């Protein structure tokens with residue numbers, strides 16, 4: 001932190017909390033959050049997001065059509081529903097690219113949706129006339145991640161904070177100036193700095209300027225899109241504390257977008273977990289951290305760095321692989337291609353690791369992502385692209401070695417051999433079908449849907465109410 005910032009940050013350092021202490025550092029806030037969640041969840045929501053959908057279209061230009069390219073939908077937000085109650089902070093968490101920012105921008109109507117509905121105080125924001133839309137734009141503001149690029153470098157900070165008041169023609173010039181001074185002080189900056197430019201400020205101070213600008217029109221609701229990710233850890237805690245103070249003072253409601261679970265835990269009342277365009281779990285913050293249900297939420301929590309040596313040493317189920325493309329999301333449960341708890345077909349006894357390896361082999365066959373030539377190497381010479389019949393057993397063995405860490409149990413070995421022999425004959429469809437018939441899982445057939453209740457989860461391991469009473473026993477698959 002710069003000395004400049006130290007001098008002006010007294011308001012928030014009084015309540016400063018070190019986020020780097022993760023769990024220990026944030027635990028004190030939990031009671032306040034739990035109470036807030038309980039009290040704010042009553043009554044009508046301030047913001048209600050219903051089946052929100054935002055698809056971007058690629059290959060959709062005239063030129064693409066002339067050269068015969070088919071348009072491809074990028075399903076950035078794909079049927080997302082949640083409510084935000086007055087005075088609460090709802091966190092939206094998930095890995096990069098899962099659709100958090102697009103959700104925030106679409107619900108503010110900074111981007112048009114391609115489906116679904118968003119209600120603000122009961123009114124559909126996509127059907128507002130221009131008067132209602134102007135009111136909505138005053139009432140619902142955004143703070144972006146990057147305080148460096150979101151402030152115009154040619155404007156003084158006084159003008160930056162005043163700009164929304166000018167645009168909406170609020171008050172007289174003197175009143176606007178007075179409000180700007182008041183806002184700057186409120187966010188911990190000095191009014192002596194009014195005529196200075198953004199580059200003269202540190203990252204934390206610039207984010208304070210962004211927050212002051214967002215508050216200029218006295219909004220009720222703020223979308224905070226990764227408001228602290230560009231800042232040093234010590235400054236992050238101060239900015240979060242400032243946001244909490246401002247929330248209490250001005251009765252604000254927040255949607256906080258973050259990939260950082262320690263930030264979420266520090267400030268949120270409830271959390272929605274997003275994966276590949278969908279919400280997979282939503283619940284009160286403490287409950288979700290103490291009793292995560294979705295395997296994705298569990299994996300996210302497991303991948304948070306731990307403070308103590310003991311915790312660091314314990315086994316972690318980290319998230320394997322990358323998020324699949326939203327251009328072609330997996331069928332059924334979108335997390336199934338990375339899930340460590342995929343449900344095997346009914347009655348099948350199989351180790352989860354073995355089942356996962358067979359699923360990966362299936363995916364590669366379905367994607368035609370195996371080269372017979374490479375598998376055969378120097379040992380097998382293909383004839384017309386196929387493996388000669390006398391070499392099929394050797395080919396099957398080589399493919400087993402490539403795709404499986406351990407030899408398969410006999411029963412599975414026989415079925416997989418059958419598929420690999422079909423593959424040797426370049427009969428991809430038959431190989432696909434042989435394995436699908438035996439190993440298809442409910443996780444790939446059916447999208448589980450989020451369900452209802454206070455802590456719903458979109459996972460076949462749980463019943464509709466999100467409780468695990470009806471679920472198959474996950475322990476038996478590890």
Ligand SMILES: Nc1ncnc2c1ncn2[C@@H]1O[C@H](COP(=O)(O)OP(=O)(O)OP(=O)(O)O)[C@@H](O)[C@H]1O
Nearest residue numbers: 056074076095096097098099100101102103259326
């Ligand atoms: N204008 C666009 N055109 C095409 N695809 C887009 C566009 N904007 C976003 N996407 C895609 O939509 C998906 C969701 O992006 P989004 O930025 O909402 O995710 P995010 O969770 O906020 O990630 P990050 O934290 O990295 O910003 C990504 O795959 C992204 O590449």
